[in-house]
Amino acid sequence: MKAAVMYGPSDIRVEEIETPVCPEDGLLINVRAVGLCGSDIRNMTTDSRQGKYPHVFGHEIVGEIVEKGPKVRGYELGENIYVYPADHCGHCEACRSGHSEMCENQGKYTERVGGFADYYVVTGTQLSRDSVFKLAPDQDVIAATLAEPLSSVYACQDNIDVRYGDTVVVIGAGPIGCFHIQLARLRGATKIAMVELNEERLELAKRFGADLYINSSKEDPVEAIKKWTHGKGADKVISATPVTATQNQALYMTRKGGIAVWFGGVAKGKLAEIDTNYAHYNGLWIYGHFGANSIQVEQSFHLALSDAFEAKKFITHILPLSKINEGIQLTKTGEAIKVVLIPNEEKNKDLLPNE
Incomplete structure (x- = not known):
């Protein structure tokens, strides 16, 4: 599959890497759309991983289920899902007090292979927690990428x-x-x-x-x-x-x-x-202020898809993943408000604007 691979500060190369394997208790999704976040740009233009490269970032992810593990129940092939990056355990003191944004055991999403790629693995842990939300067939997958930055x-x-x-x-x-x-x-x-x-x-x-x-x-x-x-x-x-x-x-x-x-x-x-x-x-x-608790994450997901929020006003650029470096520059110069990237360009060509 193609992915935007970081080799160091501002060294982002779109190249072929191995497609991940679907876990027995998880999902493999075709990443339909992924937002380009300010924190992604900060991470990709600095030595954020202290030399631990190559790495794939990207956490504002919406995708279509293309494979599911034999242990997975409640999800079907072809469904579109939004994946909130910070899965919360629900059991620590912070979670139980209503502050799951401070979860002591949340998944470290910046350590996973991210969504600037054709395919992304949703782990069994993510499915068992509070980070996966289904879209209705008629809901806008591009608008849904705004749910993560909107949540905070x-x-x-x-x-x-x-x-x-x-x-x-x-x-x-x-x-x-x-x-x-x-x-x-x-x-x-x-x-x-x-x-x-x-x-x-x-x-x-x-x-x-x-x-x-x-x-x-x-x-x-x-x-x-x-x-x-x-x-x-x-x-x-x-x-x-x-x-x-x-x-x-x-x-x-x-x-x-x-x-x-x-x-x-x-x-x-x-x-x-x-x-x-x-x-x-x-x-x-x-x-x-930092983050959002579980209920606020869910409420912001619904708000991002609502007519009241008018997501299209924010999304100024929809680009293929191959143009990620262009998207970074547009954001840094202020020419863009929000850039959404479309991986798997042939499979998701219906989401790309006509040039």
Whole structure:
């Protein structure tokens, strides 16, 4: 089969590798569509595996069952499934307390052979846990790839209770930031602002209907938000970038007693200088968000496929897997909001746009 194989930082080669064997208690799926995630790009453009190459990444996977092991029940050949990458055990303290996103025994999906390939193995452990969801025959397999990145956004806004009357600021107009705008609007937020320093990315984000768009390379975003909110600041400010500077900015954009969210993970070892007195005397809640629990994973799967979410607004590029390097560049430059890759190009040609 063909796969996008990483040999080192930014060294991604689409080449033939051995097709995996279907396990007795698992499934082999034809990967119909796989999203190109920001974390995939970060992993593939840095020495993420510390020299342990070659490796295949890819975790926003939707595929068709083409083979099932003799021990598998409840799944049929030809069914389309979405595979959430982080299978949770359901038995550890974190899972039992409703925080399965912090599961102590979850599968390490970045260690498996990923979905940037024609075929992908779903293990028996994944099937026995909470990570596999069936699509109805008429549901959009491309839209379903958004369920994984949406799950963390959904969980974040669920946990901080974005609701009617809220003023929300989102920093970062990447795919995650755009998800935050769309979802905040669906949840009833009254005023929404987007902050971004890349003009092209900011223009693309205007399709999601925030009330204010701020180019932080041209004006002070903290001052702009303070002016917009008549000096008060926003109820909820979500920093959805991988840099500490916007985490700091989020604090100063938040009203007294409001919530500042550190959503985007920064480089390991990178520390931020925080004015703790400012947080202290303004009664700020600082919330670090990561992942989604089992119920939130399921709810986001259904939302991604719903008419209300309008998945097609996010997916700006559908490319064959052979163009993965092009997809990476489109995302890094801000020309794309969300890139979805189509492996097994001949078998899945119905999903590729006509050129």
